[in-house]
Amino acid sequence: MIAxxxxxxxxxxxxxxxxxxxxxxxTVRYAAPGCEAVLGADAPALVGTSLIDRMxxxxxxxxxxxxLRAHLRGQAYGPVLARTNDAAIRWVEMRTRPVHDxxxxxxxxxxxxxxxxxxxxxxxxxxIRERLEREAxxxxxxxxxxxxxxxxxxxxxxxxxxxxxxxxxxxxxxESIRAHYTPExxxxxxxxxxxILETGETQYIDLQITTAKGRTAWIHVILKCEMDQGRPARLxxxxxxxxxxxxLDADQKQLVxxxxxxxxxxxxxxYMVTHNFRGPxxxxxxxxxxxxxxxxxxxAAELLQxxxxxxxxxxxxxxxxxxxxxxxRDGSVADDDVDLNDSIANVMxxxxxxxxxxxANVTWDVEQSPSLAYPRVYLETILRHLVSNALTFTTKxxxxxxxxxxxxxxxxxxxxITDNGTGIDLARYGDSIFRLRTTFHRGNKGRGVGLFTIxxxxxxxxxxxxxxxxxxxxxxxxxxxxxxxxxxx
Amino acid sequence: MTAARTMVALVDDDRxxxxxxxxMLRRLDExxxxxxxxxxxxxxxxxxxxxxxxxxxxxxxxxxxNMPYMDGWxxxxxxxxxxxxxxxxxxIYMVSxxxxxxxxxxxxxxxxxxxxxxxxxxxxxLAAMLHRTQN
Numbered sequence: 001m002i003a004x005x006x007x008x009x010x011x012x013x014x015x016x017x018x019x020x021x022x023x024x025x026x027t028v029r030y031a032a033p034g035c036e037a038v039l040g041a042d043a044p045a046l047v048g049t050s051l052i053d054r055m056x057x058x059x060x061x062x063x064x065x066x067x068l069r070a071h072l073r074g075q076a077y078g079p080v081l082a083r084t085n086d087a088a089i090r091w092v093e094m095r096t097r098p099v100h101d102x103x104x105x106x107x108x109x110x111x112x113x114x115x116x117x118x119x120x121x122x123x124x125x126x127x128i129r130e131r132l133e134r135e136a137x138x139x140x141x142x143x144x145x146x147x148x149x150x151x152x153x154x155x156x157x158x159x160x161x162x163x164x165x166x167x168x169x170x171x172x173x174x175e176s177i178r179a180h181y182t183p184e185x186x187x188x189x190x191x192x193x194x195x196i197l198e199t200g201e202t203q204y205i206d207l208q209i210t211t212a213k214g215r216t217a218w219i220h221v222i223l224k225c226e227m228d229q230g231r232p233a234r235l236x237x238x239x240x241x242x243x244x245x246x247x248l249d250a251d252q253k254q255l256v257x258x259x260x261x262x263x264x265x266x267x268x269x270x271y272m273v274t275h276n277f278r279g280p281x282x283x284x285x286x287x288x289x290x291x292x293x294x295x296x297x298x299x300a301a302e303l304l305q306x307x308x309x310x311x312x313x314x315x316x317x318x319x320x321x322x323x324x325x326x327x328x329r330d331g332s333v334a335d336d337d338v339d340l341n342d343s344i345a346n347v348m349x350x351x352x353x354x355x356x357x358x359x360a361n362v363t364w365d366v367e368q369s370p371s372l373a374y375p376r377v378y379l380e381t382i383l384r385h386l387v388s389n390a391l392t393f394t395t396k397x398x399x400x401x402x403x404x405x406x407x408x409x410x411x412x413x414x415x416x417i418t419d420n421g422t423g424i425d426l427a428r429y430g431d432s433i434f435r436l437r438t439t440f441h442r443g444n445k446g447r448g449v450g451l452f453t454i455x456x457x458x459x460x461x462x463x464x465x466x467x468x469x470x471x472x473x474x475x476x477x478x479x480x481x482x483x484x485x486x487x488x489x
Numbered sequence: 490m491t492a493a494r495t496m497v498a499l500v501d502d503d504r505x506x507x508x509x510x511x512x513m514l515r516r517l518d519e520x521x522x523x524x525x526x527x528x529x530x531x532x533x534x535x536x537x538x539x540x541x542x543x544x545x546x547x548x549x550x551x552x553x554x555n556m557p558y559m560d561g562w563x564x565x566x567x568x569x570x571x572x573x574x575x576x577x578x579x580x581i582y583m584v585s586x587x588x589x590x591x592x593x594x595x596x597x598x599x600x601x602x603x604x605x606x607x608x609x610x611x612x613x614x615l616a617a618m619l620h621r622t623q624n
Contacts, residue, residue, distance in 0.1 A: 274586075279586040279608070282609035285609045286513075290509060290513070
């Protein structure tokens with residue numbers, strides 16, 4: 001920081017001066033008292049020595065030349081680097097003029113020398129500070145703006161211009177700036193303007209702009225109001241390019257969401273190990289013990305039968321989970337350009353016997369979005385499970401109706417499958433229907449695997465599955481395939 | 490030993506578990522009465538139906554936690570509400586394959602629960618249950 005008094009001392013020129021009389025080649029003939037403060041050597045010691053030798057080496061040729069010119073017509077010097085006895089670097093300003101004899105000839109040179117080290121340092125510091133400020137503004141992408149309310153005249157700092165990617169020829173006016181705003185941002189800006197003119201309160205808004213080069217950017221605008229005699233006279237403030245920050249924020253939010261879902265799924269896997277898998281294993285342990293304790297051969301044979309079916313059950317459970325783990329691991333498999341008509345028809349082919357037997361009326365509508373970027377195998381697995389559910393949980397009193405609908409909304413792709421089956425009591429089961437081995441229909445028709453598999457596929461592909469159901473009326477499963485994917489850039 | 494035979498009800502959706510438990514109980518007591526319910530709701534309906542009929546009511550209920558329809562916790566809540574009307578004392582053992590401590594703590598917080606037992610259940614444990622009831 002530069003204190004005010006430093007600047008005042010510069011203006012007051014209170015720095016010491018040294019005065020010399022010397023020959024044109026610099027040899028000192030007379031040194032006035034006060035040299036000590038400037039050159040660090042006292043006056044008598046300087047007499048007979050060369051002034052040129054007092055200067056830093058690199059300055060000497062320039063000084064020699066300067067003295068020669070001073071000899072001819074008088075010459076003022078800018079600051080030069082002086083070498084002083086205490087070996088400190090010191091800047092001096094020299095002013096040399098010739099001393100003439102009666103006939104106009106030059107008899108010697110008169111030089112005043114002033115220590116300007118402090119001034120030079122302050123100048124340096126100022127310019128460094130200025131440069132740093134400018135660079136910091138550039139780095140932070142912050143610019144300043146100002147608008148006169150009466151004349152509507154607008155000033156933009158260079159950085160604002162850079163943020164808008166506008167060249168020198170661009171004249172910032174209310175209209176030319178508004179042309180860069182998106183309609184929503186224009187609305188927001190107008191609102192902020194009204195508010196600040198009414199209340200005088202500083203406003204902070206984020207606006208989306210299209211730059212002069214057509215790039216989409218986000219800016220954070222600070223609006224402040226300067227009052228003059230009780231009415232707003234000027235608006236001013238800062239504009240910061242926050243495009244990068246917003247993108248990072250969005251990326252981070254997405255990452256946190258993804259990690260949260262992964263953590264939830266991991267917790268569920270933990271739950272499966274402690275609950276679902278332990279059951280059949282405990283059965284095996286007990287059965288083995290009973291076999292060992294059994295003396296009766298027929299009884300042992302029956303127990304072995306149970307051991308065999310328990311181990312089969314355990315294996316099939318592990319396979320189910322294994323399939324899900326594989327999807328999780330291969331989550332990044334490439335999308336296919338799936339023809340939905342084709343894919344649905346293909347899945348239905350596998351159910352033709354069931355559909356025929358139940359006289360189910362199966363329809364689908366993919367007109368609004370005939371194709372989907374998704375791994376075809378996954379999509380068909382999902383469809384197969386959902387169709388199987390819809391065909392399994394039907395009511396006896398009405399013809400099963402199953403309808404599949406696909407559509408796009410913004411950058412989201414949806415699939416919905418609706419049936420008029422038994423429905424699920426969601427108040428009772430809620431989200432647990434997507435858990436492994438949760439069956440919610442008495443009669444044990446469900447294996448409790450399907451929905452668990454589907455949800456894991458959908459979620460590991462960045463989507464979401466939700467369910468809506470009315471007991472006795474029917475069920476709708478809705479998949480948003482791209483729920484957790486950011487907007488395509 | 491009391492003259493009346495001991496009645497045990499198993500509330501669990503696992504068929505193999507039902508088989509092994511019944512097998513062990515019959516080894517312990519040939520006269521034992523055994524009933525199997527696949528979930529809490531089935532068991533609750535049975536209790537409601539026989540609430541005054543102590544000869545049908547179980548002396549011991551072996552209750553699983555994770556079941557479809559009405560799980561172990563829901564069963565305990567329903568049982569708590571009807572307990573006062575039941576004509577005889579019933580020991581409830583919560584048995585689960587869960588390794589989660591929280592399940593054990595929660596189970597023991599119900600005054601209706603005599604104990605929490607982690608699967609696999611042993612013959613010794615079943616014998617202890619019967620012994621407590623029969624004496």
